[in-house]
Amino acid sequence: MPADFVPLLLMLALAAGLALTLLLAARYLGPRRANPIKEGAYESGMDPIGTARQRYSVKFYLVAMIFIIFDVEVVFLYPWAVSFQEFLAAGEGIGVLAVVSIFILVLGVGLLYDIRKGGLEFD
Amino acid sequence: MLAESLFILLGTVSVVAALGMLIARNPVTSALWLILTLFCVAGLYLTLSAEFIAVVQVLVYAGAIMVLFLFVIMLLNLGALPQLEKMDWKKALGFVLCVIVLSQLVFIVATSLQLMPATATVAEDAGAATTIAKTLFTRHMLDFEMIGVLLLVATVGALMLAKRKFA
Numbered sequence: 479m480p481a482d483f484v485p486l487l488l489m490l491a492l493a494a495g496l497a498l499t500l501l502l503a504a505r506y507l508g509p510r511r512a513n514p515i516k517e518g519a520y521e522s523g524m525d526p527i528g529t530a531r532q533r534y535s536v537k538f539y540l541v542a543m544i545f546i547i548f549d550v551e552v553v554f555l556y557p558w559a560v561s562f563q564e565f566l567a568a569g570e571g572i573g574v575l576a577v578v579s580i581f582i583l584v585l586g587v588g589l590l591y592d593i594r595k596g597g598l599e600f601d
Numbered sequence: 602m603l604a605e606s607l608f609i610l611l612g613t614v615s616v617v618a619a620l621g622m623l624i625a626r627n628p629v630t631s632a633l634w635l636i637l638t639l640f641c642v643a644g645l646y647l648t649l650s651a652e653f654i655a656v657v658q659v660l661v662y663a664g665a666i667m668v669l670f671l672f673v674i675m676l677l678n679l680g681a682l683p684q685l686e687k688m689d690w691k692k693a694l695g696f697v698l699c700v701i702v703l704s705q706l707v708f709i710v711a712t713s714l715q716l717m718p719a720t721a722t723v724a725e726d727a728g729a730a731t732t733i734a735k736t737l738f739t740r741h742m743l744d745f746e747m748i749g750v751l752l753l754v755a756t757v758g759a760l761m762l763a764k765r766k767f768a
């Protein structure tokens with residue numbers, strides 16, 4: 479177990495504890511006087527129409543797919559970013575930079591394709 | 602000692618969260634339980650000193666894949682879901698007890714036949730991002746570029762699938 483991650487654990491515990499405390503405190507300390515208007519769904523002041531459980535357009539799904547692809551790209555850039563100084567010290571800086579640049583260029587073609595095809599536009 | 606107790610804590614929470622994911626009625630609640638499971642698995646990776654995998658687990662699985670899951674839930678017509686059966690608690694308890702007995706039996710048989718794998722020791726920095734970077738960007742750079750091409754194909758494929766005009 480890398481000891482460097484103990485602060486991270488503490489932060490996670492603090493965040494979870496704070497969120498739980500606030501939620502439970504609001505639930506048990508606050509007054510709860512429910513009425514149908516308060517319990518209803520908020521639709522910008524209008525009366526709610528129909529059900530919220532509709533099928534959504536596939537366009538949202540496309541955005542999610544493109545997000546995942548570029549997320550994976552960033553995941554591959556992360557080891558490069560944290561160890562670039564070591565590569566520089568070993569004299570491999572330019573070579574590794576070229577490797578990563580080609581990678582980003584290849585994915586840049588994908589981004590360009592998306593923009594040109596209108597994949598990022600909502601119509 | 603710390604690592605062991607962390608392992609037990611994270612393992613228990615991840616199993617409980619996985620059960621919660623299976624039992625939850627609302628698909629979105631299921632997805633939230635799955636996020637807890639994925640976070641706990643990331644913590645398990647950390648205790649095994651696979652730091653890079655842990656970070657990727659949180660970034661890609663708990664982040665991106667969960668977004669995709671939620672979009673799939675939104676795409677499905679949830680209003681048309683059939684009414685789910687009530688869970689039979691006796692059956693569930695019986696199943697859990699059976700699993701416990703089976704795992705004990707398998708453990709006893711495996712240890713008596715000396716089939717249990719020996720505990721492996723790995724270097725402290727074996728899973729660090731810098732260790733992975735050292736080989737990924739030098740010896741395996743062609744594979745790295747191939748990953749880039751694969752991601753490009755995925756981008757184009759996603760666009761082709763979603764933008765196709767269905768007549």
